[in-house]
Amino acid sequence: MGTFKIEGGHQLKGSIQPQGAKNEALQILCAVLLTPELVTINNIPDIVDVNKLISLLRKLGVKIQKIAHGSYTFQADNLDLDYLESDEFKVDGRGLRGSIMIVGPLLARFGKGYIPKPGGDKIGRRRLDTHFEGLINLGAKFRYSKEEQFYGVEADKLKGAYMLLEEASVTGTANIVMAAVLAEGKTTIYNAACEPYLQQLCKMLNRMGAKISGVGSNMLIIDGVETLGGTDHTMLPDMIEIGSWIGLAAMTKSELTITNVSWDDLGVIPNVFRKLGITVEQQGDNIHIPAHTDGYEIQSFIDGSILTISDAPWPGFTPDLLSIILVVATQARGSVLIHQKMFESRLFFVDKLIDMGAKIILCDPHRATVIGHDYKSTLKATTMTSPDIRAGVSLLIAALSAKGTSTIQNIEQIDRGYERIDERLRAIGARIERVN
The missing domain is CATH 3.65.10.10 (Enolpyruvate transferase domain)
Structure with missing residues (x-):
């Protein structure tokens, strides 16, 4: 069984191209x-x-x-x-x-x-x-x-x-x-x-x-x-990977360019990240994320009530990115309710984020409320296991933002959906090592 060792707390920089979908x-x-x-x-x-x-x-x-x-x-x-x-x-x-x-x-x-x-x-x-x-x-x-x-x-x-x-x-x-x-x-x-x-x-x-x-x-x-x-x-570029890199840039306060994203096929994805306060800039067919050194603030609904982000069939928000949204919200300014409608076990990885210091209330199998830290306290490194592809990458993003060295086991789950992820992250400055 493979393992990732990740030294977090470092800013990344450069460009990354998404794999095929x-x-x-x-x-x-x-x-x-x-x-x-x-x-x-x-x-x-x-x-x-x-x-x-x-x-x-x-x-x-x-x-x-x-x-x-x-x-x-x-x-x-x-x-x-x-x-x-x-x-x-x-x-x-x-x-x-x-x-x-x-x-x-x-x-x-x-x-x-x-x-x-x-x-x-x-x-x-x-x-x-x-x-x-x-x-x-x-x-x-x-x-x-x-x-x-x-x-x-x-x-x-x-x-x-x-x-x-x-x-x-x-x-x-x-x-x-x-x-x-x-x-x-x-x-x-x-x-x-x-x-x-x-x-x-x-x-x-x-x-x-x-x-x-x-x-x-x-x-x-x-x-x-x-x-x-x-x-x-x-084939089109993978929209789930594109969303993962947007979340990674925000969590690590990094300036990243995601190239050749087929912008017209991303639907509501850029706007959902913008609702978390993340700056998503279109540059031709690329996405540019500036370094969020002052953090990012979650929007509220017009009437002032707490923002809810939920999944829905296309053109709604894809359920595969809700795990990423949840992790990114842990360091935002403000609170958000994540409502995972389609799969009843997909939020069960939040206990690992709570162990890292995240403020998350798991309301039921489908809903979690996240109270953002606004970087006033960072996540702390820990040892964890990847339960599925998307939760695995979410934990990886959390580990890259955390102080200290984290270990993620069962990385075969991540390899099921992400091509050479450790090599590609090292190319933009991540300190990640694959250990058998």
Whole structure:
């Protein structure tokens, strides 16, 4: 098990470029299964979760060639479908939550798709109902082995349908879209997720020959086609990493430039950080954060009541950044209520911040009130364990701002979502060491 040792309390300086988007990569990589032709994908992040999915695709028979750092070609022209029912697949598929999105493409192209109950972050219940209900609406027959926790869908031919999704699930929408593009007739998906990464998937599929309209809205209309072709695709920068670096700059009173952020795809993220009093400057397609040597002050609502920051489906604020917001608020001037609506276990890392001296009241599994220190007292170094990707990076940011040397264990969780994070932080002056 790996460990980070972090000497905190130092200002950072320089520029940092965000990696390719993890959550986009997991969708886009599954889409290569929809065509026997060559697909080239660029800006793929070199992280554990993505590499696990690439390995799974290779075992399924996809021909994969690395052509440069972050750039690969994929060709799914001779798949080993027997692998899907092997004991090896039941282990491989369980190790990655994103593996669920191979089901829609396989069902659409080959008439069957299987997946073991996938793993991932321990942040609360994450239902698969939206995925399978959507595929059943398209005509698939569903089966589930409770003993093996193994799911399957099969269909001779999918047929388009109207469906109103119970929740605007990003991965659920992606799975249904990838199945519907090869279904017979028209499919209408209402209450579809409309995140930029889902838009990227739809744009890629349209370049491959799909007919998807309404991209960017919560109603997608898909006219099924018989086959799809190859394409080239470049992924967006990771908005969660961009938000992480904004928070890091504020907490460490550092001047940082975050380059090539695809500003138009960031939605409300810059403004939410501004509500905490952080100066977020747009410079072309870069974000510049000046050194907050005098601190930053949390805004109140117009009527003077305490600010509440909560997550919501896009274009609302992404739940993946609430952990960062919570940590950044610990050194702000003022108070804020953090309301994590979507996952009931995601705030359970706050005990580690309280150990470091943060003033946080955990109201219930979904809400925490943070009373900022205004730098009048700094966080103190401690030893902690990363429970999931986003909480892990939040603790890392806290450690970089704290006085003394902190230790973070179980950093494999951080590596699942952040590429070479220790090397990249050292390049801007962080004192961080990876120890096995």
